[in-house]
Amino acid sequence: MGDCVFCGLPQEATFAENDLFRAIYDRNPVSKGHALIISKRHVTNIFEAKPEEMAAIGELLKQVKGMLDEEYHPDGYNVVANVGTVAGQTVFHLHLHVIPRYQGDKDILKWDVQ
Template identity: 40%
Template sequence: MGNCVFCNIVTGKEEAFRVYEDNSVVVILDKYPVSRGHLLVITRKHYESIHDASPKDVIYAFSVASALARIYRNYLNAKGVNVVTNSGSPAGQMVFHFHIHVIPRWHEGGFSWGHRYILDDKEANEVIKDIKPYLNEIKKFLLEAGFSWR
């Protein structure tokens, strides 16, 4: 797994804008966002995709993704959110380490995978500042889902 970019981000060998982390997942900002605030929920453990990830880690990661989707809609005024994972290159998977996209949609007609741009530091820091006050919602969601928060 030495060449896996997400493993390197998890271990800190490679830099990323980290939004949240616990013992099971790391959440970062996508370097090539589809929309402002595009997040990736990455399992600490290396799996190729949803097809070989442990059920527990899949459910845990989707719980974190769901909590983030709620934060965007309930607190940060997103009009919609996509929560999606791509499994296999025909599905558009580009990094072969299981991850879930959380893509807030800020306006009607904003749905597209096509228009990705390069994240800049200013936007990244603003997004992190926006989400930070609500990160406790993740813990609440996980506890309600029956996970012991680690």
């Protein structure tokens, strides 16, 4: 996809990958270590992923968490997939935000669970 920012990322931005996904650090992080896991195939969102892509994203998510744990020692994580404009999706290419959370963080993603 010619105008897709994630399709044109340089390989050197990648800090972890498997055959179907790659991980980069977010260029506008909301916390220290904020990473993105991005599909190598251009697909709009997680609901369009093939079963093998769902397995691969889970595998890379665990690997990235281990790397972030070792480097940043967070107290928790938000793992987010925004799907659709009303949900905050601005890049229409499948990606997960992996957001390390730390004691004392401001409420980045807070809503009341009912």
